[in-house]
Amino acid sequence: MGAESGSVRIGVIGGGQLARMMVPPAIHLGLRISVLAETEGSSAARAADAVGDYRDPDTVYAFADTVDVVTFDHEHVPNEILLELERRGVAVHPRPEALQFAQDKILMRQKLEELGVPVPSWAAVSDEGELQAFLDAHGGRAVVKTARGGYDGKGVRVISDAGEARDWFATLAEDGRGGQLLAEELVDFTRELSQLVARRPSGDARTWPVVETIQRDGVCAEVLAPAPVADPATLARAAEIGETVAEGVGVTGVLAVEMFETRDGRVLVNELAMRPHNSGHFSIEGSVTSQFEQHLRAVADLPLGDTAMTASAAVMVNVLGGPAEGPMPVRYAAALAAHPRAKFHSYDKQPRPGRKVGHVTVTGEDLDTVRAEALAAARAFD
Amino acid sequence: MGAESGSVRIGVIGGGQLARMMVPPAIHLGLRISVLAETEGSSAARAADAVGDYRDPDTVYAFADTVDVVTFDHEHVPNEILLELERRGVAVHPRPEALQFAQDKILMRQKLEELGVPVPSWAAVSDEGELQAFLDAHGGRAVVKTARGGYDGKGVRVISDAGEARDWFATLAEDGRGGQLLAEELVDFTRELSQLVARRPSGDARTWPVVETIQRDGVCAEVLAPAPVADPATLARAAEIGETVAEGVGVTGVLAVEMFETRDGRVLVNELAMRPHNSGHFSIEGSVTSQFEQHLRAVADLPLGDTAMTASAAVMVNVLGGPAEGPMPVRYAAALAAHPRAKFHSYDKQPRPGRKVGHVTVTGEDLDTVRAEALAAARAFD
Structure with missing residues (x-):
């Protein structure tokens, strides 16, 4: 809790919006955060202490020398580099032997089968x-x-x-x-669910409520938290799968387990991500402890925070692409004016069609009302 | 909402915890924030783009050249410097003619009397x-x-x-x-209240619920939000005073009006602060829009956000002084472990007896429960 008192220095490889959104909780917790960004114009560039290629071993080793723990904005750092970091005594979370299952979908499927987790x-x-x-x-x-x-x-x-x-x-x-x-197999699913889990090196883990994710054109469009209950047993199974996977792959930090709920009532794991995930952005306002704060706590090996919802419902809607017309600041002001309850998150990215440039979250007591407000606020940027 | 689209660049003079806590909402809103810090070791040093003396005109002019709007972590920048900034066409919020009333208590008392606001x-x-x-x-x-x-x-x-x-x-x-x-006069007060108001250059203003502040040894120790209701008329009067003062002094940004509630039922203004204020830290978790986000919106002339509470009650407790014994990180981990619902905020400051080095906020449905938890979490650092 202070420079003089040995604050943990966390180094994030990758300068996208996930690294960007780790900065606020790092400031509040009093952790030092540094980012190795790809380019000067990266989303998290304001926190970047280094700019360079994460595929270049020497760039990564030099960055790691400046921090106590290395973690990630994405899963693309070559495993050989991470294994060498560990050989050099650097704490890497998630560890490379866990991260490989998020890097290679065939390894992931093999591991999930070995764990007895249902997959397509x-x-x-x-x-x-x-x-x-x-x-x-x-x-x-x-x-x-x-x-x-x-x-x-x-x-x-x-x-x-x-x-x-x-x-x-x-x-x-x-x-x-x-x-x-x-x-x-092409799964006949009724909806997609996501289970977030955070796990410390000691194995201590916390889950958030299971959420429903709504994709459009293969990209996450909306997240409803918690997932509207159809069959409580299904949601309980999703949570159990999340915990089994987190433990089974030995993840440290945040794990997102994306799942299909099938027409015949099964829950099948679709994808894994070992980092904060789009399906957890709702937690910035919607949870007592956000996925970004929890990720930092987990990789710094600090006790995990409570993951209860702060309201009955939270809905996150992604803002995609660029402005169709007119300057963004004008539209931004109009959106803020029309939606005083909506929380706007800009990634400070060059807008391109289909690119995630921000998101909006609304929390409240009634899911339908909250969702309508979040959709309307995000639509202000279409 | 992006570098390419003309994000507002906000420059904060002063590198204390108030500047530090403006950084997270600046990141989320996509505003560029720079800090002119006093020293390399300032609380907001990680966001500092410049280090220098705010009493030196050339230092301030050079800093102002790099931003669109100048605002403050404290009220100590000499008014002559700010007037010159305005002559040079720099947007300064709050404006020097408002700020003078927070800089000089005699001017403040004169102005409040002129506005018909009750004072001791x-x-x-x-x-x-x-x-x-x-x-x-x-x-x-x-x-x-x-x-x-x-x-x-x-x-x-x-x-x-x-x-x-x-x-x-x-x-x-x-x-x-x-x-x-x-x-x-030595006011015979039963408790102290604080009314936060945010006001845009256009005059549009929003208030938060009136809070009760509890001082120990002349320093704010606890804030209860909203102030437990004794007489609803008293709280309504406090809110009305806040709005009258904000409008009357022409503040832009956040204004805190500290008040006494007297034994005979009057509400008297004690102090004014024209910046985010210790009595508003609860709003980071306790309000839909925190005082730090609202301050940025106001000084950037963006529409103001909703100020409703996110829960029935929020209690903030300051963490003072340094560790009495043992290294801080050890105590920090123990505090996090014992209080998973508490939100810890470290200012990354060298601990000295009586110095504010952080605060803890807990939100929930029952004030007494919330307060007990916040006090216990803060006490973990005693």
């Missing part, structure tokens, strides 16, 4: 023949995903013919590392 | 003879205050003989500017 039917496929066999066995349609590097709907295709993944197989062949694609 | 019986006294006359007319005891530079109980004495202010008269005489001291 899947196979790792090495060529078009194997993919076509999977398609034939699953009614002629399937989802195919690149194992590494996908994000926000990129690297995901719904296909009905193996030839539709030919370019990806070609890229893998060029890569020469014998990579595979992940083929999955 | 007072006089500006030039020497011991005038002070003794005031004492004699007020039962032989009074409060004497330096007109300028007092803060947190400094520059305030309760006296029963004019000789007790001899050193202050001597200092004023050396100063050669013909200054006076402020003599005031």
Whole structure:
């Protein structure tokens, strides 16, 4: 709690909005935060003490020398670099042996099966023949995903013919590392859920209420917290899955487990993210302890905070793309004026169509009212 | 809402905890914030783009050149410098003609009387003879205050003989500017209240619920929000006084009006502060829009946010002084572990006995429960 008294110095690799939103709780908790940003214009650039390429070992090692703990805005730092950091005695959270399951979807599926966690039917496929066999066995349609590097709907295709993944197989062949694609059954889901969990190195963990996420065009559009209850048993199962995964993969920091709720009442894990996640942005206002504060507490090995809701309902709506017309500040003022209860979060990013440039959260007692207000406030930027 | 789109650049003069706590909402709103800090080790140093003396005109002019709006962490910037900034076309909020009433207690008392706002019986006294006359007319005891530079109980004495202010008269005489001291009746108050108001340059204003402040040794120790209702008419009068003063002095940004509630049911104004104030720290978690966010909105001339409470009650307790024994981080972890619902705010300051080094806020439905939790969490640092 002070410079003189050994405040923990946290280094965040990646300068996007997740790093940006870690800065406010770091200020309040009295933790020192530094960011290794990709470019001078990054979302978290104001907290950046270093600008450089996270794929360059020496850049990362030099940055790590200035902090006590290294954590992440994204999962793209090569595992070899992180393992070397650990060999050099740097605390890395999440640890590379956990992070690999968020970096490689095939490893993730294998691990989840090993943990007995329900997942969609899947196979790792090495060529078009194997993919076509999977398609034939699953009614002629399937989802195919690149194992590494996908994000926000990129690297995901719904296909009905193996030839539709030919370019990806070609890229893998060029890569020469014998990579595979992940083929999955096309799940007949009624909605998507997300379970956030934070876990300390000691294993102590806390969950937030399960939320419902609403995607549009493969990108998270809205989050309803807590998820409106359909079957309480389903929500309890989602929470249990989140805890099992957090423990099973040994994550430290925040883990997001994205799940499908199927028409026949099952809950299947779709994706994992080992960092604060879009489905947890509601928690800045909606929870006693936000995912960003909790992530910092967890990676600094400080006791975790309470995750209760601060109101009956919180709805987060992403603001996408740039202004269609007129200067942004004018629209910003109009949005603030029309929605005094809405909490606006700008990522200070160059607007491009479809890019997340901010979000809006509204909290209150009635979900429908709160949701209508949040949607209207976000729409002020369309 | 973005670098490219003309984000307002706000410059804060003064690097204390108030500037520090403006940084989180600036990040969320997408406003650029810079701080002119006194020293490298200031509380808000992590946001500081400049370090220098706010009494040096050229330092302030150079800082102002880098921002769109100048605002303050404290009221000590000489008025001549601020008037010159305005002559140079810089937006200064609060404006120097408003700020003078927070800089000089005699000007403040004159203005409040002119506005018809109830104040304790007072006089500006030039020497011991005038002070003794005031004492004699007020039962032989009074409060004497330096007109300028007092803060947190400094520059305030309760006296029963004019000789007790001899050193202050001597200092004023050396100063050669013909200054006076402020003599005031010793108010028989039952409690202290504070009304926060935020006002835009256009005059649009919002108030928060009136709070009760509890002082110990002349320093704010606790804030109960909203003030437990004794007589609703009293609270309504306090709110009305706040609005009258904000409008009457033409403040822009946040104004705190500290008041006495007297045994005979009157509400008298004690002090004014034209900046976010200790009595408003509860609003970070306790209000839809915190005083820090609202101050930024007001000085950037953006629409003001809703000031409703987020829970029935919020209690803030200051953390004073340094650790009596043992390293702070150890105590910090223990405090977080014991109080998962408490929100801890560290100012990253060198602890010294009696110095405010942080605060704790708890929100909830029952005031007594919330207060007990906040006191216990703050006491973990004693």
